[in-house]
Amino acid sequence: MAVGQARGQGRGLRIYAVLYLAFLYAPIVLLPVFAFNDSTIIAFPLSGFTTQWFVELADVPALHSAVLTSLKIAVVTALISTLLGICAARAATRYRFPAKGGIMGVIMLPLVLPEIIVAVSLLVVFLQIGLELSSLTVILGHVLICTPFCIAILNGSFQSLDVSLEEAAVDLGESGWGAFRLVILPLVMPGIIASLLIAFTISMDEFIIAFFLSGSDPTLPVYLWGQLRFPQRLPVVMALGTILVVASVLIIILAEWFRRRGVAKRGGSDSGGFL
Amino acid sequence: MSALIALNGAQKYFGAYHALRDIDLEIGQGEFFSLLGPSGCGKTTLLRAIAGFEALDAGSIHIDGHDMAGVPANRRPTNMVFQSYAIFPHLSVAENVAFGLRKRGLDAKTQAERVGGALEMVGLGGYGARAAHALSGGQRQRVALARALVLEPKVLLLDEPLSALDRKMREQMQGELRRLQRHVGITFILVTHDQEEALIMSDRIAVMFEGGIAQIDSPEGLYRRPASREVGAFIGQMNFLAGQVRSGTDGFVAQIHGLGHVPLAAEQSAEPLAAGAAAFGMRPESLSLLFDGQAQAASEATGRIADRAYYGDMTYYEVALDGVAEPVTISMKNMVGQPVLSVGDAARVAWDPRALIVFPGPGTA
Amino acid sequence: MKDFARGLVLVSPTALYALALLVAPMAAIVLFSFWTQDYLTLDTTLTLDNYREAVTDPIYGQLMVRSLYISGLVTAVTVVLAFPIAYYISFHVAPGRKALWIFLVTIPFWTSYLIRVFLWKVILGFNGVLNTSLMGLGVIDAPLTFILYNLNAVVITLAHAFAPFAILPIFVVLERIDRSLLEASQDLGETALTTFWRVTLPLAMPGVIAAVLIVFIPTVGDYITPRLVGGPGGLMIANMIQTQFLRLNNAPMGATLAVLAMVCVTIIALIFLWLNRRFLRGPD
Numbered sequence: 055m056a057v058g059q060a061r062g063q064g065r066g067l068r069i070y071a072v073l074y075l076a077f078l079y080a081p082i083v084l085l086p087v088f089a090f091n092d093s094t095i096i097a098f099p100l101s102g103f104t105t106q107w108f109v110e111l112a113d114v115p116a117l118h119s120a121v122l123t124s125l126k127i128a129v130v131t132a133l134i135s136t137l138l139g140i141c142a143a144r145a146a147t148r149y150r151f152p153a154k155g156g157i158m159g160v161i162m163l164p165l166v167l168p169e170i171i172v173a174v175s176l177l178v179v180f181l182q183i184g185l186e187l188s189s190l191t192v193i194l195g196h197v198l199i200c201t202p203f204c205i206a207i208l209n210g211s212f213q214s215l216d217v218s219l220e221e222a223a224v225d226l227g228e229s230g231w232g233a234f235r236l237v238i239l240p241l242v243m244p245g246i247i248a249s250l251l252i253a254f255t256i257s258m259d260e261f262i263i264a265f266f267l268s269g270s271d272p273t274l275p276v277y278l279w280g281q282l283r284f285p286q287r288l289p290v291v292m293a294l295g296t297i298l299v300v301a302s303v304l305i306i307i308l309a310e311w312f313r314r315r316g317v318a319k320r321g322g323s324d325s326g327g328f329l
Numbered sequence: 330m331s332a333l334i335a336l337n338g339a340q341k342y343f344g345a346y347h348a349l350r351d352i353d354l355e356i357g358q359g360e361f362f363s364l365l366g367p368s369g370c371g372k373t374t375l376l377r378a379i380a381g382f383e384a385l386d387a388g389s390i391h392i393d394g395h396d397m398a399g400v401p402a403n404r405r406p407t408n409m410v411f412q413s414y415a416i417f418p419h420l421s422v423a424e425n426v427a428f429g430l431r432k433r434g435l436d437a438k439t440q441a442e443r444v445g446g447a448l449e450m451v452g453l454g455g456y457g458a459r460a461a462h463a464l465s466g467g468q469r470q471r472v473a474l475a476r477a478l479v480l481e482p483k484v485l486l487l488d489e490p491l492s493a494l495d496r497k498m499r500e501q502m503q504g505e506l507r508r509l510q511r512h513v514g515i516t517f518i519l520v521t522h523d524q525e526e527a528l529i530m531s532d533r534i535a536v537m538f539e540g541g542i543a544q545i546d547s548p549e550g551l552y553r554r555p556a557s558r559e560v561g562a563f564i565g566q567m568n569f570l571a572g573q574v575r576s577g578t579d580g581f582v583a584q585i586h587g588l589g590h591v592p593l594a595a596e597q598s599a600e601p602l603a604a605g606a607a608a609f610g611m612r613p614e615s616l617s618l619l620f621d622g623q624a625q626a627a628s629e630a631t632g633r634i635a636d637r638a639y640y641g642d643m644t645y646y647e648v649a650l651d652g653v654a655e656p657v658t659i660s661m662k663n664m665v666g667q668p669v670l671s672v673g674d675a676a677r678v679a680w681d682p683r684a685l686i687v688f689p690g691p692g693t694a
Numbered sequence: 695m696k697d698f699a700r701g702l703v704l705v706s707p708t709a710l711y712a713l714a715l716l717v718a719p720m721a722a723i724v725l726f727s728f729w730t731q732d733y734l735t736l737d738t739t740l741t742l743d744n745y746r747e748a749v750t751d752p753i754y755g756q757l758m759v760r761s762l763y764i765s766g767l768v769t770a771v772t773v774v775l776a777f778p779i780a781y782y783i784s785f786h787v788a789p790g791r792k793a794l795w796i797f798l799v800t801i802p803f804w805t806s807y808l809i810r811v812f813l814w815k816v817i818l819g820f821n822g823v824l825n826t827s828l829m830g831l832g833v834i835d836a837p838l839t840f841i842l843y844n845l846n847a848v849v850i851t852l853a854h855a856f857a858p859f860a861i862l863p864i865f866v867v868l869e870r871i872d873r874s875l876l877e878a879s880q881d882l883g884e885t886a887l888t889t890f891w892r893v894t895l896p897l898a899m900p901g902v903i904a905a906v907l908i909v910f911i912p913t914v915g916d917y918i919t920p921r922l923v924g925g926p927g928g929l930m931i932a933n934m935i936q937t938q939f940l941r942l943n944n945a946p947m948g949a950t951l952a953v954l955a956m957v958c959v960t961i962i963a964l965i966f967l968w969l970n971r972r973f974l975r976g977p978d
Contacts, residue, residue, distance in 0.1 A: 064782075064786040067778055067781065067786055068782065068786065070778050070779070071778075071779055071783075074778075074857075075798065075799075077854065078802050078854065078857060080817065081813035081814060081817065082802055082805060082810070082813070084813060084817065085813060088816070095821065096822070097821050097823065098830055099826075099830060137707075138707055138711055139708070141705060141707050141708050142704075142709070144704055145701045145702075145704035145705035146705070148701070149697050149698070149700055149704065151697070151698045151699075151700075151702045151705065152698060157705060157709050158705075160712050160713070160716065160717060161709060161712045163716060164716065166907070166908060166911045166912055167911070167915075168911065168912050168914060168915020168916065168955070169912070169917075170915045170916075170917050170932040170935055171720075171723075171915055171952055172719075174723065174935060174939055174948060174949070175716075175720050175722060175723040176715065176719050177945075178719065178722050178723060178726055178949065179718065179719040179722050194715055197711070198711070198715050198716055201708060201711070201712075205708075216415060218413050219415045219417060221382055221402070221411070222409070222415035222417070223428070224382075224401070224403045225380060225381075225382075225402050225403070225407075225408055225409045226408065226429030226476065226477075226480065227404075227429045227431075227432050228403055228429075228432075229403060236428075237417055240419045241418065241419055252804075255804055256804075258806075259804075259805065259806040259807060259808070261806075261807065261808045261918060262917055262918070266936075266939075266940075275806060275808050278806075278809070279808060282812060282922070288816075295806065295812070295813075298806050298809060299805045299809060302804050302805045302806065303805065306801060310797055314793075
């Protein structure tokens, strides 16, 4: 009776789950459909296959410079926020220190803070201290919002490390740095790579902070935002979006692969995803 | 026996918590020494202080005549087998064992030989290429042993190395560890909360309570001559009977409630005998039940079976002696043709006065 | 003591970064909200004028109330839709495949938010995918107009965007529920349904509360969605903050609105946490 009930319940839930996934993926699936559609109007029925919109992407200099700006910002952001993430995650998992909860709370705050608040507060300060808006100011903002994500990933890596592994290395004659380099680093490396990839992705896709802080060099999302006003540009935007989404998904799959490899390397069992 | 390890007045605080209280201890070359006590007694802290993972707040540790103050763990002649084994999961078995040899400047061939030899010694010959995380609990422990012993330390420190193993495996490893220690001749210091394990394996045992050492002795010494009621109760089982020590004409006499009085010998007390209230300790096997038809014993009492636990080879009886408030525990070997008494049965109890141990002070336990 | 010092030293780069670029700027915003803008000059005398204006001018009040209302609605819809998914993954998916499901649910989140919102605009629009499809299939004769440039569109889009934020905390809590509790409940005579009601749901509440806060707080300040799909009736407080800062060049007023938004969100979050604590403690 109970088993039958549970099975029926499971089937109902499964149908719901599939519908929900369809809802989640609908926009992303439609993106390439229209990116390859031979029509400037984004509507069904489809009129024919074309790669014209992708070709057009090749000769828009403003787009190229936006891509370069975004790449530059994303790479620097990924490096800095992962570095800051390593410090904080290591401190939080290995040591006890005064006001730990409060300090970590403030560091993780951007995770729930509306981005517009982060954006305007940084804007106010930068303008007041006379810091000119540029890629640097975007990086400063992006590091702030990426670091909590890096910490969330790296926490998992550092947490599953047995403290005695490090002590064992020291006991066997290694210095503190040797223990870190030979034992800790190899074990958390997959987490570090995952963290780099995630921070890179967030920075590449982030719009609001870049919108407020980017000055004269727009990032890719800011450039995209500008293009949305021109209906005739929509298919090109779709093509660009397709490339971005595919790139994001690939990077995320790569990050997840690294994270899981880290788990497997330690012989542990997997306990969830990024958040 | 010259002391390989000497601790003098060792003190350690964790905040307000007094983890080590004035520890004086000497451990000889080639000894198998155990630190035994309940969890939180400071035994692991003491081990970690010797290893160099905890700095003392006062007192000193000397190893082989050298003061260890300020010497970090990586430069001490000690190696440790961790409770969790701490096998590096990203390295193979051989790489784990070779970890500490990296800085010894050995050529590849010598290193491989020593790693192979160490693995052979712990019964893992041929396992070198295995991934560390694919090993069983017992195998991980052997790798941890090989990894520490390959460095030929003066002292091997073992932090509850058997607690993660199941019972069968634990008993097997107890024997193997003991044989290994005799084979290599290195001083072993074992931390354990399992008194049976300590008794089986050790040359000497330090019993620790609340940061201090209560008694250091051989296993037999601890069992037969516990220095305090706490030690007596912690090592094996012990009944405590209330009574008085009185001075008689031929020396001291024990007057025990419900059992009458018997003469005492000096070696029955850790401290010099003196008149006054006392608790008299008695192991369950020092008391026995007399069955119908058995001759009267020199010292005999009567009572009633209050409870019993049947263990197959043994039966443990709780017997309420006439005129004694607390029931006493009596262990009996189950012999063929000998009955197992039931709860409520009348019991004749024989006891050996020479097995009494005197603990001065009032009360029972 | 040594550990304390090491931990502090290690966390300090990150903490100082957050202090300099999060705490200090937030403090600056609060300070700014007490200043006033007189065309191009900033009057730095402390005054409550902005707050007075924000409270008396109905536009701001309306926007704030609408933002909170939309966020509340989005939160309710998102969490209610997310719970069965989290429950399904935790209770009906084989242990080895749970990570895959969670990964599937989170992938869309990692793609550009801007593009996803824009796609909803494409889907829901007057000549959008949904309308053209439905008309093509003959389901409707005229395009549906209630699905774009209004509140509905904002709710749909945000519920989509914040789905993983709701699913993950609930999933984590459900995973921690000792399955023998459920068996114990049935053993004590409860049906599967009443077990869910009396055991599973109460134990899942911390996750639901976390999901509510994680969705509610950022959505109040969302800018892109109301701007792209909200139309005039779907604009929210973040749009006004942006307008004050970048269009009207009235940073102090923008700061005031930002502070008020944060205060409202904080109060609501605290009330929620307080209710949760009471709930967990059970009836007095």
